[in-house]
Amino acid sequence: MPTNMSIDSDASDLGRGANHGADDASQLDTTSPSTDFAGDSTSGQLDGLSASGGANQSSKRERFDDTGFSTQSVHAGEQRQKAEGSISAPIFTASTFTFDSTDSLMRFVEGEEQRDEYGRYGTPNERTCEAKLAALEGAEEAIIYSSGMAAIVGLLMSRLNSGDEIVFFDQCYHRSREFCAKHLSRFGVVTRQVPTGDFDAMEAAINPRTKMLVSESPTNPHLTAVDLEKFVALGKATEVETLIDATLATPYNIRPIDYGVDFVLHSATKYLGGHNDLLAGVLCGRTEALEPVRSLRGILGSVNSAHNMYLLERGLKTFELRMQRHNENGQRIAEFLNRHPRVERVYYPGLPSHPSHEIAASQMVGFGGLITFLVKDADWKETSRIVDAAKIPRIAPSLGGVESLIEQPLVMSYYHCTPEERESFGIYDNMIRMSCGIENTDDLIADLKQALDA
Numbered sequence: 001m002p003t004n005m006s007i008d009s010d011a012s013d014l015g016r017g018a019n020h021g022a023d024d025a026s027q028l029d030t031t032s033p034s035t036d037f038a039g040d041s042t043s044g045q046l047d048g049l050s051a052s053g054g055a056n057q058s059s060k061r062e063r064f065d066d067t068g069f070s071t072q073s074v075h076a077g078e079q080r081q082k083a084e085g086s087i088s089a090p091i092f093t094a095s096t097f098t099f100d101s102t103d104s105l106m107r108f109v110e111g112e113e114q115r116d117e118y119g120r121y122g123t124p125n126e127r128t129c130e131a132k133l134a135a136l137e138g139a140e141e142a143i144i145y146s147s148g149m150a151a152i153v154g155l156l157m158s159r160l161n162s163g164d165e166i167v168f169f170d171q172c173y174h175r176s177r178e179f180c181a182k183h184l185s186r187f188g189v190v191t192r193q194v195p196t197g198d199f200d201a202m203e204a205a206i207n208p209r210t211k212m213l214v215s216e217s218p219t220n221p222h223l224t225a226v227d228l229e230k231f232v233a234l235g236k237a238t239e240v241e242t243l244i245d246a247t248l249a250t251p252y253n254i255r256p257i258d259y260g261v262d263f264v265l266h267s268a269t270k271y272l273g274g275h276n277d278l279l280a281g282v283l284c285g286r287t288e289a290l291e292p293v294r295s296l297r298g299i300l301g302s303v304n305s306a307h308n309m310y311l312l313e314r315g316l317k318t319f320e321l322r323m324q325r326h327n328e329n330g331q332r333i334a335e336f337l338n339r340h341p342r343v344e345r346v347y348y349p350g351l352p353s354h355p356s357h358e359i360a361a362s363q364m365v366g367f368g369g370l371i372t373f374l375v376k377d378a379d380w381k382e383t384s385r386i387v388d389a390a391k392i393p394r395i396a397p398s399l400g401g402v403e404s405l406i407e408q409p410l411v412m413s414y415y416h417c418t419p420e421e422r423e424s425f426g427i428y429d430n431m432i433r434m435s436c437g438i439e440n441t442d443d444l445i446a447d448l449k450q451a452l453d454a
């Protein structure tokens with residue numbers, strides 16, 4: 001009898017086993033109809049396949065580390081042979097997972113067997129996406145959340161204690177700032193904002209209570225690329241963990257873990273999902289550092305439905321192709337806007353005029369599809385006329401999907417701020433943010449031209 005047999009009948013009490021046992025997604029064999037999840041290369045084989053077995057028929061999740069980006073995004077993290085021979089991911093809607101016998105349950109609670117147990121601690125479809133995203137990011141492990149914000153909240157709640165401090169660069173998604181400033185503070189965590197890219201200011205803000213340095217790269221909506229070498233060097237020198245929200249870059253354009261960043265976060269709602277049809281978040285990093293984070297996720301319950309994960313996995317298959325078009329559209333449209341007489345300023349890291357262009361060019365493969373620009377001599381109403389005149393992009397928040405989106409930050413996200421607050425966040429009345437989708441570049445340029453010329 002194990003010593004920890006104070007198990008009550010609620011499956012939630014068993015979550016420790018699942019969480020602790022799940023530290024290597026590549027070891028999990030969760031989509032096989034077999035009940036053996038031990039993860040060796042034969043245990044996941046489907047009945048009747050052994051004759052044609054061998055490496056190709058193994059159900060183990062491979063990372064495809066030495067292949068190209070698309071080969072990896074199509075195949076990594078998946079089992080070679082899925083249930084019923086299905087080439088696409090079977091959708092497992094189960095909220096709970098059965099045990100053959102008390103013996104099998106005992107092996108699980110003793111940590112001898114790795115498998116799924118209860119949906120709040122992880123599901124087969126989540127694990128496939130996690131393994132695929134970890135491979136794409138070059139990370140040991142990835143944890144999927146129900147949204148990008150859930151991932152930020154999950155990480156910070158897990159890593160910080162009352163009395164701790166974090167320092168973050170001030171250009172960032174407004175809800176991340178709001179969580180730190182308004183909510184972490186209620187739990188006794190102090191957040192210090194410093195100007196984006198000012199490493200002297202960041203260093204000066206660090207003290208013995210500082211536990212995390214936080215930045216986006218590029219930032220939303222000003223598209224400032226942060227020098228990751230300096231960021232990591234500062235974290236290491238001061239023994240403070242580092243977090244990069246790389247939502248706008250994606251692992252196609254930059255892989256912060258290669259620079260030594262501790263945690264990388266994405267709103268998978270954006271480019272990773274890529275079709276404006278799902279919400280999800282992902283956190284990547286070292287297995288050991290993520291273990292308590294995964295454990296807290298199992299309590300917070302910020303998990304995903306199997307259908308949502310199916311959409312994410314499907315979206316990831318075309319990730320590289322979509323990113324190539326997003327990058328191309330972003331660059332060409334930014335250049336077009338930069339030349340247009342009605343445009344005062346364009347924020348796009350692929351333009352030599354952007355203050356962080358040099359850093360971006362040295363770190364990034366491409367610069368993504370998000371562009372922010374200011375309309376010359378326009379008040380908020382004139383600016384909104386341009387937004388309304390555009391026929392292809394739809395007026396909506398978010399970014400990174402196949403459909404182009406356009407919005408005026410003043411009205412969309414910062415309407416309830418005071419003018420002073422907007423000024424301090426660098427949000428102007430004549431500002432437009434456009435997320436270039438994958439439509440044909442010439443069509444988008446022609447459309448923006450008619451909207452600006454109207």
Ligand SMILES: Cc1ncc(COP(=O)(O)O)c(C=O)c1O
Nearest residue numbers: 147148149173220247267269280
């Ligand atoms: C840079 C960045 N990080 C995080 C988030 C939050 O992601 P989600 O909307 O998936 O919660 C967003 C959302 O726009 C974002 O732009």
